[in-house]
Amino acid sequence: MPQRSPLDLPEGDPFGPHNLPYGVFTTPHAPHLRRIGVRYGSHVLDAGAAAAATASPHAELLGAASLNPLMAAGRPVWQAVRAELLDWLTNPAHRPTIEPLMHPLTTLALHLPIEVADYADFYASEHHAANVGRMFRPDGDALTPNWKHMPIGYHGRAGTVLVSGTPIVRPQGQHLPSAPPAASPATPSTPHASSPTPVFGPSLRLDFEAEVAFVVGAPSPLNTPVPLSGFQDHVFGLCLLNDWSARDIQSWEYRPLGPFLGKSFATSLAAWITPLDALAPARTAPPARDLPLLPYLDDSAAEPGGLDLRIEVAVNGHTISRPPFSTMYWTAAQQLAHMTVNGASLRTGDVFASGTVSGPRPTERGCLLELTWAGRDPVRLPDGSRTFLEDGDEVTLTAWAPGPHGARIGLGEVTGHVVPATP
Numbered sequence: 263m264p265q266r267s268p269l270d271l272p273e274g275d276p277f278g279p280h281n282l283p284y285g286v287f288t289t290p291h292a293p294h295l296r297r298i299g300v301r302y303g304s305h306v307l308d309a310g311a312a313a314a315a316t317a318s319p320h321a322e323l324l325g326a327a328s329l330n331p332l333m334a335a336g337r338p339v340w341q342a343v344r345a346e347l348l349d350w351l352t353n354p355a356h357r358p359t360i361e362p363l364m365h366p367l368t369t370l371a372l373h374l375p376i377e378v379a380d381y382a383d384f385y386a387s388e389h390h391a392a393n394v395g396r397m398f399r400p401d402g403d404a405l406t407p408n409w410k411h412m413p414i415g416y417h418g419r420a421g422t423v424l425v426s427g428t429p430i431v432r433p434q435g436q437h438l439p440s441a442p443p444a445a446s447p448a449t450p451s452t453p454h455a456s457s458p459t460p461v462f463g464p465s466l467r468l469d470f471e472a473e474v475a476f477v478v479g480a481p482s483p484l485n486t487p488v489p490l491s492g493f494q495d496h497v498f499g500l501c502l503l504n505d506w507s508a509r510d511i512q513s514w515e516y517r518p519l520g521p522f523l524g525k526s527f528a529t530s531l532a533a534w535i536t537p538l539d540a541l542a543p544a545r546t547a548p549p550a551r552d553l554p555l556l557p558y559l560d561d562s563a564a565e566p567g568g569l570d571l572r573i574e575v576a577v578n579g580h581t582i583s584r585p586p587f588s589t590m591y592w593t594a595a596q597q598l599a600h601m602t603v604n605g606a607s608l609r610t611g612d613v614f615a616s617g618t619v620s621g622p623r624p625t626e627r628g629c630l631l632e633l634t635w636a637g638r639d640p641v642r643l644p645d646g647s648r649t650f651l652e653d654g655d656e657v658t659l660t661a662w663a664p665g666p667h668g669a670r671i672g673l674g675e676v677t678g679h680v681v682p683a684t685p
Contacts, residue, residue: 268305268364269351276672277301279352280665282344283534283674284309284329284499287370296327296373300347301534301674305364312350315359320346329535330377333479333498334610340479340498344537372533374425376477379611381423381529382601383473383505383521384415386592388549390620393632410553413592413600415614419526423613426533426676430506432468432653432683433527436460437510464683465508465524467637468651471618472575472585472628472659475503476594477535478612485605490564493595494538496608500594501532502573502659502676503615509631509650531613534674541671544570544663546588558603559596567593571673573619573661575628577651580643585619585628587661653682 512524
């Protein structure tokens with residue numbers, strides 16, 4: 263039987279011609295030569311080599327060692343390159359040229375596809391924010407007074423954004439001693455607030471957060487806010503992100519200035535960036551807003567800004583949650599508008615994340631803090647129960663979105679393996 267061409271995909275492949283996500287790879291024969299690739303089924307097209315072989319006007323952009331030059335070129339170029347890629351991969355006339363440039367995915371090393379400029383993280387899920395509020399402010403309002411007036415966010419550490427598959431070293435830092443077991447099952451397990459003297463050591467409450475990251479392509483000048491309508495002109499694409507969190511370090515340090523060392527030790531980013539244009543069929547209306555919004559955030563007359571992304575979280579291969587991104591209260595366009603409304607500029611390679619994605623059901627919560635209700639209700643796994651992550655645990659995020667004609671658009675997975683703290 264003749265070998266099947268890598269250009270002939272099985273029907274319904276989530277990485278088919280309707281998707282075409284970008285990444286950066288090296289081969290075993292040239293481990294120091296980073297190249298832009300486009301995932302197609304279980305293979306990767308060497309996009310730079312294809313551009314050179316076809317005399318593409320975009321050969322220089324696709325021949326770069328990261329996606330940043332392509333992303334900086336702007337949306338008309340993104341669309342032109344996407345049209346070229348689709349032609350190369352689906353037009354039979356290109357087969358003799360393109361087939362030799364397809365590499366089996368399993369033979370490649372994948373790298374961080376972008377040079378990260380700045381990193382910001384938001385708090386856009388009402389369900390997540392309300393759950394956290396109920397845990398830690400049981401006698402007060404679940405949401406803070408400002409939450410439904412603006413997307414809440416903070417700036418993270420760009421230098422510790424890591425490609426999927428990078429081991430996650432358990433962080434060390436200051437935290438309060440662990441509390442004794444709760445006397446009441448209604449009380450979450452929390453650090454021992456009655457002993458305000460911290461200890462130093464490895465985090466005992468390591469957590470994941472299932473998020474979606476948006477990657478800025480075209481920059482913006484200083485003192486020039488980006489309106490809601492400018493979102494698609496500036497954002498190149500999106501991918502999955504795991505915002506690793508040391509809850510005990512975080513809870514001790516976050517007052518009064520917010521997250522710092524409890525977050526900055528590692529953030530895992532998928533190796534594949536899905537272009538926004540691929541996700542047009544997944545656009546959906548965001549949840550109804552309870553309060554009127556200020557004009558720069560009012561999207562009531564705009565095209566739907568939500569996205570129907572179906573996320574799945576697995577620990578050691580066992581699915582523990584399915585958070586729905588369509589429930590996010592604040593859209594990525596609103597986050598971008600808010601992030602720049604004070605005049606802050608955008609740079610190519612900026613990454614801003616959605617915040618933990620959680621839905622209304624207990625099985626849709628996007629972190630262990632929620633799934634275990636701060637450690638009160640352990641999650642059952644085949645190899646035992648968990649309140650927070652143990653050394654040796656592996657967390658994997660996967661997702662898909664509805665595509666054209668009933669197809670699925672797959673997002674590149676994010677995985678991370680927890681290893682012990684550095685002695």
